[in-house]
Amino acid sequence: MSKVGLFGGSFNPPHLGHLxxxxxxxxxxxxxxVVLIPLHTPTHRGLPADPGPQxxxxxxxxxxxxxxRLSVSAIEVERGGISYSIDTLLSWREANPDDELxxxxxxxxxxxxxxWRELAEVLELARLAVVSREGESELLLAEELSAGFPxxxxxxxxxxxxxxxxSLVRERVANxxxxxxxxxxxxxxxxxxxxxxx
Numbered sequence: 484m485s486k487v488g489l490f491g492g493s494f495n496p497p498h499l500g501h502l503x504x505x506x507x508x509x510x511x512x513x514x515x516x517v518v519l520i521p522l523h524t525p526t527h528r529g530l531p532a533d534p535g536p537q538x539x540x541x542x543x544x545x546x547x548x549x550x551x552r553l554s555v556s557a558i559e560v561e562r563g564g565i566s567y568s569i570d571t572l573l574s575w576r577e578a579n580p581d582d583e584l585x586x587x588x589x590x591x592x593x594x595x596x597x598x599w600r601e602l603a604e605v606l607e608l609a610r611l612a613v614v615s616r617e618g619e620s621e622l623l624l625a626e627e628l629s630a631g632f633p634x635x636x637x638x639x640x641x642x643x644x645x646x647x648x649x650s651l652v653r654e655r656v657a658n659x660x661x662x663x664x665x666x667x668x669x670x671x672x673x674x675x676x677x678x679x680x681x
Contacts, residue, residue: 488517488612489575490587491559491566493649494539495530496674497546498666500647504614505553507642508587512612517587519543519555522566532653534679536560545669569601572608584609587640590616606635614640656680 488508494501497519505517521539533539540560547553558574559566568586575584586609588596593613599605647665655662657680662671674680 484581484583485515485579486513486585487579487582488512488514488585488587489520489556489571489609490517491520491522491568491571492589493525493530493533494519494521494543494546495533495649496539496542496652496666496670496680498647498649498652498670499664500645502546502553502667503645504589504642505587508585508612508614508640509552511640512585512610512638514552514585516552516554519547519553520559520571521555521557522559523563524565526565526567531650532657532680534677538677538679542670542673545673546667548667548669567600569599569605569608572605576608585612586610587612587614589614606637610636610638612638612640614642616642616644653680 488505490501490505490508492501501519505519508514509517521536521543523536537560540555540557543555547555556575559571562570562574572584572586575582586605588611590613593611596602596611605611652662652665655665656674662674666674
């Protein structure tokens with residue numbers, strides 16, 4: 484049995500903050516691996532300057548290349564359409580019935596969790612890990628969510644504070660500025676080669 488963290492997002496593009504978040508979650512929750520899952524289509528908003536789901540998948544693969552603990556799944560990109568956590572969890576469970584799953588979500592996403600589709604079933608299929616940057620109240624939010632769903636397993640993860648965002652990376656690329664040290668080198672090289680975000 485493997486302890487697997489599923490970390491979904493737009494990853495538009497993936498940056499070092501995403502990788503630090505995945506690493507912190509893996510260490511604090513004693514996960515065997517964390518899987519980045521780029522979504523195909525977001526549920527609530529568009530993706531600025533989106534190079535497309537296949538491009539974001541390729542960027543994620545470049546970001547984790549060589550990592551022994553981080554990997555990437557194309558499960559949502561291949562499914563197409565709007566991505567719902569319940570669909571991803573059910574598909575993962577069917578393909579990997581022995582995995583012990585943890586769904587890794589950011590503090591902002593967790594705050595909207597009560598409105599998610601089939602929330603009770605989501606919490607039956609996986610432990611929920613609420614990630615916040617140092618100084619934010621992820622533990623309080625985790626406790627509130629857990630209290631609302633007795634028997635669920637909701638935990639908090641404190642992420643090393645790094646003020647990098649995908650929007651910052653996109654803005655710097657669009658303005659012809661360097662993104663070195665903000666994203667892994669293979670990600671920067673792929674963005675440059677394909678001229679994405681310009």
